[in-house]
Amino acid sequence: MLVDAIAAERFRLLRDRSTMFWGFCFAPLVGFLLSVSGDLFLRFVIKKPMPGLAVGLVDQVIKALSNGASTFGALFLMIGAAAVLAGDYRWETWRLLTPRNTRQNLLLAKLVVVGEAVFWSLLLSAVLSALAALVGSAINGKTVALSLLDRNPFDIVGVLTITWLEAMVLAALAACVGVLSRSTMGVVIACLGVRFVQTILAGALRAMEQGPPSWKLLSMPVFDADLLRAALLAPDQLGDAGSSAGVALVVLLVWTAALTAAAVWLFRRQDLTKE
């Protein structure tokens, strides 16, 4: 049963402290520490506070969440995903698991657990960014407002969902690469490479295009996620591109589903002679 496999995988990840810390906690913690130390530096070394009289809590959280699957964020999320998805090749432990559940359930459970971990990691980013905003306002003597850009907590939920979906496209790719390469390092390098190339290509194509985005742009999950966040937060500034938001959402879902199906298909046919 899939629920059994998920329970086992969750149990296992919660005891893998190294993966939990480096994969899913490190980036949010670094973001928090950099933010607070930046405020302390400005206040006590430069002795000039950041411009502005107030801090928008929701704005800060949305900013942190939007960057949750950036190349920096993706690096650490993929370290975590690689440990979960390809760790059994590294430790040669598939022989322990495969006789206990179906291959499909085993791999899907890993993806579900990565999805859960990514969600909690993004939530930790959100909480710590809010905390950093509060600490920063206290250090620099600024007032705290809910939002300076007329955003509300529901926008946080929307951005969290979009960024989570963006990360899950990478996680599904990680599952495919993990099965093919049987290597945790291979997963991290391939996923980061794909993420980086997409960012460069999407930027270049967008600069060359006018009007609604082309299918080439829409096929890139990085662009789709940016488009969806923009459609949620600033629809007036999107112009022609706004009409493609629905397509962008579908593309993200299709990529996730297609890569997941491909990973399961490959894994079901894979010989585990020596993991």
Next chain:
Amino acid sequence: MSIALEADRLTKTYGAVRALDEFSIAIPAGGVFGVLGPNGAGKSTLFRIALGLVRPTSGSARLFGAAPGDITALRKVGAMIETPRYPPYLTARDTLTMLALESGAKTADVGGWLERVSLTHAADRATSGFSVGMKQRLGLAAAFLTKPELVILDEPTSGMDPAGIQEIRALIVDLAKREGVTVILASHQLDEVKRVCDRVAILSRGKVVAEGGVAELTAGEARLRLTLASPLASALAVLGDRGEADGADAVLADIPRAEAPAVIRALVEAGAEIVEARWREVDLEGVYLKTLGQTPTATTVEGAA
């Protein structure tokens, strides 16, 4: 009688290597079944196919009538394939708990099994620091943890100390007899197979070359050794091509046990002076080596005729 593991014309090739070659077997449920064979005979490949770790090139395997990897079959099986490996960050207790969850056996007696394989003292230690023997013990606990109907064990006592080997052998026999678990056991240790198994199959180059009960396989190989006080020629003449000289004062007779009284009578009537008659049994190692085309050496056990 139901069939626990069935293979029908199973072939598995790795490049030019034929690990299994039109391999067919039907292992009945109940008892302990031994799988013998030299390295590369196909034992581990057979187990890996049965457990869904490897796909056959052709032919089919079935566990309790279901295809390998089928969830209904997997729920009935426990296994330890080669030297077990574990996620290094998990303790022994966590490893068993995780495996119980994976199998949907939330009520599995983790503590009880750790005790049965003498690992209670190391239950909360990470498995990365375990010796090979401790990993084998944990692998056995993992195999039996979910109360399976069939347990497949590949070299279950390798790396263990003599006391541990005795303990694990006793455990396997106990589980097979008391709890009705079918055990399929691959081992290089013929003594272990002889002590533990009811039936055996000998594999060579991906095929079954001999199969049967341990007693059945060795019984057909027994020879009658007759020590004579008279010259051997008259005895050899009576025995014909069923006899051969064994040293200067004895002959070996290839005859069924039931014929022994008649043959001895004929020899005495032909003038042979028989000093001693003993059955020279060939043990499992002798059968194994003979089957694989090697010469049995000091592998015989003698018994009075």
